[in-house]
Amino acid sequence: MDFKNFISAHGKKISKQKGEHVFSQGEVDTNLYFIKQGLLKAYYISDDGKEFIKSFLLPDSTIASVSSFYSKAPSPFSVVCLEPCELVSVSFDELYKNSATNQDVAMKVIDMLLQLAMKKERREYEFLCLSPEDRYRLVLDTSPKLLEKITQNDLAKYLGLTAIGLSRIKKRVNNT
Amino acid sequence: MDFKNFISAHGKKISKQKGEHVFSQGEVDTNLYFIKQGLLKAYYISDDGKEFIKSFLLPDSTIASVSSFYSKAPSPFSVVCLEPCELVSVSFDELYKNSATNQDVAMKVIDMLLQLAMKKERREYEFLCLSPEDRYRLVLDTSPKLLEKITQNDLAKYLGLTAIGLSRIKKRVNNT
DNA sequence: GCGGGGCATTAACCTGGGTTAATAATATGG
DNA sequence: CCATATTATTAACCCAGGTTAATGCCCCGC
Numbered sequence: 001m002d003f004k005n006f007i008s009a010h011g012k013k014i015s016k017q018k019g020e021h022v023f024s025q026g027e028v029d030t031n032l033y034f035i036k037q038g039l040l041k042a043y044y045i046s047d048d049g050k051e052f053i054k055s056f057l058l059p060d061s062t063i064a065s066v067s068s069f070y071s072k073a074p075s076p077f078s079v080v081c082l083e084p085c086e087l088v089s090v091s092f093d094e095l096y097k098n099s100a101t102n103q104d105v106a107m108k109v110i111d112m113l114l115q116l117a118m119k120k121e122r123r124e125y126e127f128l129c130l131s132p133e134d135r136y137r138l139v140l141d142t143s144p145k146l147l148e149k150i151t152q153n154d155l156a157k158y159l160g161l162t163a164i165g166l167s168r169i170k171k172r173v174n175n176t
Numbered sequence: 177m178d179f180k181n182f183i184s185a186h187g188k189k190i191s192k193q194k195g196e197h198v199f200s201q202g203e204v205d206t207n208l209y210f211i212k213q214g215l216l217k218a219y220y221i222s223d224d225g226k227e228f229i230k231s232f233l234l235p236d237s238t239i240a241s242v243s244s245f246y247s248k249a250p251s252p253f254s255v256v257c258l259e260p261c262e263l264v265s266v267s268f269d270e271l272y273k274n275s276a277t278n279q280d281v282a283m284k285v286i287d288m289l290l291q292l293a294m295k296k297e298r299r300e301y302e303f304l305c306l307s308p309e310d311r312y313r314l315v316l317d318t319s320p321k322l323l324e325k326i327t328q329n330d331l332a333k334y335l336g337l338t339a340i341g342l343s344r345i346k347k348r349v350n351n352t
Numbered sequence: 353g354c355g356g357g358g359c360a361t362t363a364a365c366c367t368g369g370g371t372t373a374a375t376a377a378t379a380t381g382g
Numbered sequence: 383c384c385a386t387a388t389t390a391t392t393a394a395c396c397c398a399g400g401t402t403a404a405t406g407c408c409c410c411g412c
Contacts, residue, residue: 044305052305054297066293076301099286106282110275113289117242120296121230125252127303128336129220129228132399152360160304165399167361308369328390341369343391 003108006098007034011088022079022087023065029075031089032064038085039149043157044077053158055123056082056146062112064092082150127160133169135159140173179284182274183210187264198255198263199241205251207265208240214261215325219333220253229334231299232258232322238288240268258326303336309345311335316349 011034016022023029025045040057054077057063065075069092099106126135136159139147147155156166187210192198199205201221216233230253233239241251245268275282302311312335315323323331332342 044301046305054300054304066290066297070290070294096286100279100283103276103279103282106279106286107276109286110272110282110289113286113293114242114246117289117292117296118246120293120300121242123300124230124296124303125220127300128230129222151358153358162400163360164362164401168399171361327388329388338370339390340371340392344369347391 002102002104006095006102006105007088007090010094011090014087014089016081016085016087018081018083020081022063022081023068023075024078025076026074028068028072029065030069030072030092032062032069032092032095033079034088034090035059035061035063036086036088038087039082040079040085041082041150041154041158042077042079051157052160053154056150056154056158058146066116069093069096082154132159132161132165133173136166136169137173178280182271182278182281183264183266186270187266190263190265192257192261192263194257194259196257198239198257199244199251200254201252202250204244204248205241206245206248206268208238208245208268208271209255210264210266211235211237211239212262212264214263215258216255216261217258217326217330217334218253218255227333228336229330232326232330232334234322238292242292245269245272258330308335308337308341309349312342312345313349 014022014033016038022033022040023031035057037059040063042054042057042063044052044054046052055063057079063079065077067073068075095105095109099109126138130138139155139159150158152166152170153163156163159166161169190198190209192214198209198216199207211233213235216239218230218233218239220228220230222228231239233255239255241253243249244251271281271285275285302314306314315331315335328342328346329339332339335342337345
């Protein structure tokens, strides 16, 4: 059984409306989700109620709380739909167990994790090495379609800024 | 052949002095390195010559340039020894190919990648959600041994600060 | 269709950290 | 052992972005 068949056999289709959560900070959720349609965001809420956005999720991307799966710990972040969404969920436990006997599944999991590692490494680089203005310029270059769909407030929280800070940066960048 | 045997059969022992590089930014290096002894740092140099430290590497940790392996691209960062080091290197290509037929190796690779993903996710969280002072406090709590071995300048570059900024934060934190 | 909420921007004030330069203590290499 | 380099801290000046508040436009739900 290759990976596609595994997903067909074990995956569950999920439909959610805008504003509905896939999973929430503080819950244990050991599923892996494939985004088929729609737009979601993964975010943290701090103790004092501030929101920080770790990523936006477009079709063909995946999301899981790795720490939830790995240590059965509550997820440190939430995932919410920004518009009506279609997803397919797969139990990461089942996927993991299946990897132990199914070569094609194991290689696919390795591939997905390599891509996740690279994505996270780029993000780390952006925070460590780039100024807020450079991070904004990068998003302008790499994700123009995404920018059309999300609010300036959400973009700011993704870039590690406030909406006011982003507004100043936009003003500066657009007058260059 | 399980993972340990794979490393014994295919791993190469490497000894390096302080100041020597394991690999350098701009080079393609598709190896995975296991740190057996010593201390190293992984770092970026920006176009204007500034250094940013992505991680410190202690015994029992691993390092690879995932993008180098995955896309055969030049590594975006370097790894240098901060004291005499012993490492074991393994070709990631060989490891990857071996995963395709060897279940134990594949599961071990999945495990390592899951741990890398969690590590990078924590780092993303620290940059996105914590102030420089909170990041410093976190390192005080979690890595006191590491702090004894590295310079304040290197710690500052790891935290996304200058040495002067870190000095001010230390003064503030120690007067609390 | 309209009222209220959401969204984006701007002003004024403030603060934390960057930059440059200087100083002093410690470590290293010849 | 000594000279030099390295390391760490501080001062002075500056600026980017946070915070609070206000304003105006647009969108959404009733």
